[in-house]
Structure formats: structure tokens, C-alpha cells
Amino acid sequence: MYFDDHPPPTFHARYGEHEAQVSIAAAEVLSGTLPRGAHALVREWAGLHREELDADWELAHQGQPLARIDPLP
Numbered sequence: 001m002y003f004d005d006h007p008p009p010t011f012h013a014r015y016g017e018h019e020a021q022v023s024i025a026a027a028e029v030l031s032g033t034l035p036r037g038a039h040a041l042v043r044e045w046a047g048l049h050r051e052e053l054d055a056d057w058e059l060a061h062q063g064q065p066l067a068r069i070d071p072l073p
Helices: 036-048 050-061
Strands: 010-015 018-023 029-032
Touching (some): 018 036
Antiparallel strands (some): 010 018
8 A cells, every 4th residue: 555545445466567556345456457366366365354454544544554464374
């Protein structure tokens, strides 16, 4: 997440040379690109951590440090 992102709530995912801005609500790529397999992993991860992503979005908009979110096991 970037502190200056605007709504809708999003996060950024990177995979190799690919980067995408992904919606928190639907885990859909809004801009950029990810390979299909990487996007599937991002969707899985976002589904497991939706509440944490929402909380970090709020922290970012308050200019507060973000909480670390664990990767997929």
C-alpha cells in the first residue's frame, strides 16, 4: 500500500517484473498486470487477510505505520 493511494481501497502486488494495483474488496487487478498463477495466489492471500488489509488501508490514510501481513504459508 502507498500512503497517497485514493479510493477504492487497494494494495500493490509485485511478481518478477510485473506489478498490479489490486482491489481489497474483490482482489481484482485494477491496473497493471500479473501472470494468471500469480494473480491466483494474490486472490488467495487477499481472501485470508481481508480484515488486515482493510485495517492497513485505514492506517495508511491516517499516515500511520502499516502492520505487517504474513505471506502465504
